Amino acid sequence: MLPIENKLRNPQEMTQNCGVLPAAMGLVSAIFLSLGFFGYVAFGDQVQSTITLNMPRTPFYLVVNLTLVVAAYIGHVVNLYVVVAMLWPGTKRKGRRRFPCLFLTYEMHLEILFRICLVLATYFFAVLVPKLELMIPLIGITAGIMIAFIFPPFFEMLTFWREWRSFENYSRKFFYFKLITNSLIIISAGFIMVFGLYQNLYLIYTTIYS
Known part of the structure; x- marks a missing residue:
């Protein structure tokens, strides 16, 4: 999200009520929900x-x-745009130090080659991994849950803990409110991840060995 926000002419429009992010996520969510709903209605x-x-x-x-x-x-x-924006600057910086002449002459070609390699890597992963439809929920219930629900409140407490405890800019009620809500989110997400992981592993086992 941050690379796209930095490229906007007016970055503040990214998260407004009718901004880029709410509009895009609302449209994508509506499309996927409609596809899942009508697909199940049609085929059961x-x-x-x-x-x-x-x-x-x-x-x-x-x-x-x-x-x-x-x-x-x-x-x-579109999804790989963010990946390239995160990985290519560091790769280019290291490449310029080790191969200055090569990057000075063929920098654009090397970036295109880098993008092609990313696409081919995801393609070969999809082709070589058997039963990919079983692996996607497994990754989602682990990495997805941690990135969306566990890491944000954990790092928020880790970052602002001393500031909250100082009670200079925040009240004692605010400190306990943030502590309780973040802890509940982490614990709930942990339970969901554990039970979801068990269910997915059981499904993978029964599918492969049935």
Whole structure:
């Protein structure tokens, strides 16, 4: 989010009520919720890991599959924009120190090659990992839960603990409120992660050895 915010002409519009982030997340959430809801309504318990596998082999649904492929390619490029913005500056800085002549002459070509390697890495990961639809929830329930619910309150307490405890700018009630709410979020997320991890590992085991 930060690389995109830094590129905006008016960065304050990123998180406003009708700003870039709420509008984009609202639209994406509506699309995914609609796809999941209507997909389940159409196919019920027979829905497969990818909704395209349930579609009939007719010209109309062939066009639908092609549009989904195009959307996946475009969405993948947008997602990798943030990854490149985070990784390429450090890679370029180290490359300039070790290979100054090469980066001075072919810097643009090397950046394109770097992007191609990232795309190929994700492609080979998707191809080589069997039962990828089982691995995605496993990563989501672990890394996703930690990044979204455990790390933010933990690092907030780690960063502002002394400032909160000084009671100079914050009251005692505020300190206990933040302590209790952040602790509850971390504990709840921990329970969800443990039970979700157990369920996903059990599902992987039964799928592979059944």
